[in-house]
Amino acid sequence: MQSIKSYINDNKDRFLSELIDLLKMPSISADSAYKADVLKTADAIKISLEKAGCDHVEICETEGYPIVYGEKIIDKNLPTILVYGHYDVQPPDPLDLWNSPPFDPIIQKTELHPEGAIFARGACDDKGQMYMHVKAMEYMTANNELPCNVKFMIEGEEEVGSVNLAKFVAKNREKLANDVILISDTGMIAPDVPSITTGLRGLSYVEVEVTGPNRDLHSGLYGGAVANPINVLTKMIASLHDENNHITIPGFYDKVEDLSDAERAEMAKAPFSLDAYKKSLDIDAVYGEAGYSTNERNSIRPTLDVNGIWGGYTGEGAKTVIASKAYAKISMRLVPNQEWEEITELFKTHFESIAPKGVTVKVTPHHGGQGYVTPIDSLGYKAASKAYEETFGKTPIPQRSGGSIPIVSLF
Amino acid sequence: MQSIKSYINDNKDRFLSELIDLLKMPSISADSAYKADVLKTADAIKISLEKAGCDHVEICETEGYPIVYGEKIIDKNLPTILVYGHYDVQPPDPLDLWNSPPFDPIIQKTELHPEGAIFARGACDDKGQMYMHVKAMEYMTANNELPCNVKFMIEGEEEVGSVNLAKFVAKNREKLANDVILISDTGMIAPDVPSITTGLRGLSYVEVEVTGPNRDLHSGLYGGAVANPINVLTKMIASLHDENNHITIPGFYDKVEDLSDAERAEMAKAPFSLDAYKKSLDIDAVYGEAGYSTNERNSIRPTLDVNGIWGGYTGEGAKTVIASKAYAKISMRLVPNQEWEEITELFKTHFESIAPKGVTVKVTPHHGGQGYVTPIDSLGYKAASKAYEETFGKTPIPQRSGGSIPIVSLF
Incomplete structure (x- = not known):
């Protein structure tokens, strides 16, 4: 059995080249001019789930863009994780604010990413994160390390409101039944401050x-x-x-x-530098609702x-x-x-x-x-927290994000 | 000697086809993508002034688009008229609000124009009016009827502020010397209510x-x-x-x-139907500065x-x-x-x-x-008023327009 670290090292070039191929596809769901590209991306996701060891991989048609589904059921008595992600991306306008073409991925070292990061539309929303789960699955099936049942549901309309996913979920309650839903479509407080998103607007x-x-x-x-x-x-x-x-x-x-003073005091403990925030955006002042801090205003x-x-x-x-x-x-x-x-x-x-x-x-x-807030004493939260501790050596901070994933509340 | 009416009848088809050719040229001075078209239009104006009998026709280069100049001096003791016009047009955006392509002129009968009118970008701002003067010149020189000296100065930057015309005028005071400046670049109150514009904003x-x-x-x-x-x-x-x-x-x-009450009362005599105005624009109410009428607000x-x-x-x-x-x-x-x-x-x-x-x-x-107001007891105003009376059978109304022709005040 190969360790996860050596597996990553042995396959790093292939992982990168597969992800870069995926990022090259302009899967812009908001603009009908890109319809063929969005559909092509769904096909690519299907192939990657099959390669990762999923069974019953299928492209599920909807009234809009299809949902790619795959699963690996190893034991009905074990818990089931449903991994949600999306393969569509936001339009890249305005193009003149990009330092490199949005669908021509490049790897660059920056102050924030001293080891280099991929810059492309969708790299962190959500192709990169989604791909991370696909590759984790590949490792676990290849090495017979899968500790639970896994289902993947990757949609193509997140950036336009997930209208058809709602219908799909309502029609497939049995197929999608699970104990924990895992979504990687938000951010962390900082590369060295791991956090788990517990709420969305x-x-x-x-x-x-x-x-x-x-x-x-x-x-x-x-x-x-x-x-x-x-x-x-x-x-x-x-x-x-x-x-x-x-x-x-x-x-x-x-x-x-309305949050209590105690809850607001707890929130205020998250590390946050207003100066660094302003500096990173080149602004001389923040702006927002009177009576609330920056972190409150956006969560x-x-x-x-x-x-x-x-x-x-x-x-x-x-x-x-x-x-x-x-x-x-x-x-x-x-x-x-x-x-x-x-x-x-x-x-x-x-x-x-x-x-x-x-x-x-x-x-x-x-x-x-709808907005949503998840409890932090659940099986899923505890497992995620433990995984972060092993990887980062730090307990992750539960965090409410300002963003929205329309489908979360439905789940 | 041929009368003006029979001359128009004999040459109507040629006049129309020449004007339509001119209207087909997209001489959009605001958009540098049309530079070649603007320059081509200047060439066409030069040819039409030569054909109309002008002497010394020249394309005068500026730092921007050129000014086309031509003159006919028949007797230094007679008054001199300077005809000003412009051969550039405004951008036609948004294109989807045009019923026919802006640079593909069509003649259509409408409620306002029961005898038919040309619809194209520049047809009434200012190629149509400018061309009317060129053809009047052609008639007068062909029939030896010119009663005064005439100079033409047709520019290509009116829609972008006439910056270079100002320099040209300052450098050519002698060449452009005149007694009356004639500009046809505004509107009439109505087809059956002739008016002469005496003021501009x-x-x-x-x-x-x-x-x-x-x-x-x-x-x-x-x-x-x-x-x-x-x-x-x-x-x-x-x-x-x-x-x-x-x-x-x-x-x-x-x-x-601030206009006196008497002046405002005089202005209020111009025929104006608020209902017809609202109807023509499909609006249920006008909107503007409190305490002023619609005609005051826009003049x-x-x-x-x-x-x-x-x-x-x-x-x-x-x-x-x-x-x-x-x-x-x-x-x-x-x-x-x-x-x-x-x-x-x-x-x-x-x-x-x-x-x-x-x-x-x-x-x-x-x-x-700058804005400008001209007196109505001048030689030029009286001559224009008399010409209107002969043509329309009515005395024209002096009228202040809300529009701007940047160069008027300089003249």
């Missing part, structure tokens, strides 16, 4: 469209006399936060869980951010136009107890109500998901 | 850039904890107008000319409009990103006595001062121009 994502005049107008002839959809949109968005950066949507905070508090805005002339030079339409994509991060569908409805009602005369407003919900 | 056009974190961030991990440049930009833009739609930039209104009052805004993810679907940067193009229409360079400086100082901590702001002036 929920999400409501909407697109808004403001329409003014029925066509683009010359600003010299109409400027100041008709509602300019871009000016109106900026006013409407600006009004969604008050001077303390509280969100002004009526009812938005009604169900938000236990709900937020509202514009993720994209556009309208009018955005090319080179100047054009004196009043646009007929202006658009924005807006997402709200939610905390446990906030229902994402209810929040989406509250947003829609409020946003439509604040539109001034002279424009019409359309709110289109994109997708959403 | 000035312009200050700036681009703003708001930078937050040094890279795009995941909104789940950083949302609510750092300043989001798009949210900040919307707040900053929204604050530029107060609840009465007055502009909040300190000093902005200091030099604005005697200064305004501030966002002409373009962009930042973050603007593609299909959803991406939960916090953008590193957000941008807007903003123009201010100015009235007589407001100095555009001073207003640009006031804007810059104010906009930078309202940036919250956590972002940096850059304001880049694009171009500008």
Whole structure:
């Protein structure tokens, strides 16, 4: 029997080259232009699960992109782990902020990664982490070390709200039955500060469209006399936060869980340097809801951010136009107890109500998901904590993350 | 000697086909991708001035696009008219709001144009009007009817601020000397309500850039904890107008000319139907500065409009990103006595001062121009008024337009 370390050393080049091939595939689920690439990536995942020793590997069709499933059942009396991951990635725009092409992976040493790290779209969300589990499986089956049953469920629509995964899960309760779900799709506090994510925020994502005049107008002839959809949109968005950066949507905070002072004091013990945080982002100040620390603002508090805005002339030079339409994509991060569908409805009602005369407003919900918090006295948490201790020599810190994995609450 | 009407009838097909050829040229001065097309258009203007009987036609190079000059001096004791026009056009974006391709001219009958009109980018700004003067010249020289000296100065940078025309005019005072300047680059009140534009607003056009974190961030991990440049930009833009739609930039209104009640009463006599105006734009209400009518808002009052805004993810679907940067193009229409360079400086100082901590702001002036009002008792105004009376059978109404032709004030 080969030790895990020597197995990694013997196979390192192959592992890297397989992962790099996977990262080269532009599996952008949000953009239908990449459909063929997303489907090709699902095929590649199927092959890698088979090579890792899974049985019954199949590409499960959905109304959207397929889910790749595989399993290894060694003993029905042993616990079963379900490994969840996703093979789709976010769009890489804006391309000019990449130091190297997003689908042309390179290995570079940086201050944060003195031993080198792979830079590519999807390298850490989520192809890299997912691949780590596939390779762990390969080692355990090759060396007959598997201590439990394992199921893999790798989807292709995480970045667009996992709509079809929910249906798939509902239809396949028996097949997916498990004791522990393992998800590696978040971050650690620092390379030398291991942490386990115990909570995630929920999400409501909407697109808004403001329409003014029925066509683009010359600003010299109409400027100041008709509602300019871009000016109106900026006013409407600006009004969604008050001077303390509280969100002004009526009812938005009604169900938000208030943490006790003791819980907040416990959270405040996590190592965090505000100076290092600001330095790493090149900002001279943080910004957020009054009365909360940076770590609270991005984990236990709900937020509202514009993720994209556009309208009018955005090319080179100047054009004196009043646009007929202006658009924005807006997402709200939610905390446990906030229902994402209810929040989406509250947003829609409020946003439509604040539109001034002279424009019409359309709110289109994109997708959403519930927040979730897991207990830290479970079998799964204890096993994970022990594994971290063996690897890092340190007990990992339980941590609530600000991000969202829409499917977690459903699981 | 042939009458003007029979000359038009005999040559109508040729006139139309020449104009359509000119409209097919995408002479977009704001976008350097069209450089060759803009230069080709200058060549075409030179040929048409020569054909119209001008002497000394030349393409005058500048640091930007050239100015086409031509003249016909018949008697130094007669008055000289300088005809100004421009051969460049605005960018046609967004393309999906055009019913036919912008550089593929079509003639269509509409409610407003029961006899048919040409639809193409530049048809009425300014190739159509400019061409009308060239053809009038052709008729007068062919029939020996020219009653005065004529000079043509047709530029290619009107849509980007006429920066090089100003230098050209300063260097060629003798060559351009004239008694009357004739510009057809505005509109009429209605096809059956002839009007002569006696005033134009000035312009200050700036681009703003708001930078937050040094890279795009995941909104789940950083949302609510750092300043989001798009949210900040919307707040900053929204604050530029107060609840009465007055502009909040300190000093902005200091030099604005206040019209007397009598002057405003005179203006209010121009025929205007608010219902027809709203209907033509498909809007249920107009919008603008409190205390002023629609016609006042777009002529005697200064305004501030966002002409373009962009930042973050603007593609299909959803991406939960916090953008590193957000941008807007903003123009201010100015009235007589407001100095555009001073207003640009006031804007810059104010906009930078309202940036919250956590972002940096850059304001880049694009171009500008002064407003101008001409007297209605001049030789030129009287001659124009008489020509309208003969053609329309009605005395034209003097009218202040909301648009800007940056060079007018310099002239």
